[in-house]
Ligand SMILES: [Zn+2]
């Protein structure tokens with residue numbers, strides 16, 4: 412088994428298939444050059460997801476230990492608790508009518524030519540219920556700082572529970 416196209420979606424059977432999908436991205440747009448998988452401090456790799464596309468923030472919650480992480484594109488190093496105007500919404504797989512969905516998550520980036528600076532950010536996910544593998548949102552772009560700083564935001568742990576979480 413590997414990444415397979417069925418109807419309008421792609422399906423995979425492991426987080427590696429998010430990378431496989433991203434590797435194909437050069438066929439339709441910019442090449443996604445660097446990819447990191449989301450991994451909780453506990454080792455968990457399955458998360459529920461809240462996203463705010465406008466503010467370019469996405470929160471993921473570890474299914475195993477409920478630790479929350481807030482990934483964002485602000486040029487802020489260290490702890491960041493999100494824009495107060497941000498209004499994240501639960502991200503759901505089409506296979507799920509109601510209730511939570513759980514995903515493996517990976518962040519991929521394209522770079523400005525000849526540099527480590529991020530141009531586009533792609534949020535990839537694979538639903539652990541049905542295997543649907545895709546992108547959570549349109550790419551976020553013009554990040555314009557080095558990718559190690561952006562990937563460091565994947566470890567931006569939040570200690571408080573948000574209001575109205577999933
Ligand atoms: Zn965890």
Ligand SMILES: [Zn+2]
Pocket residue numbers: 504505506507538539540541542543
């Ligand atoms: Zn699904």
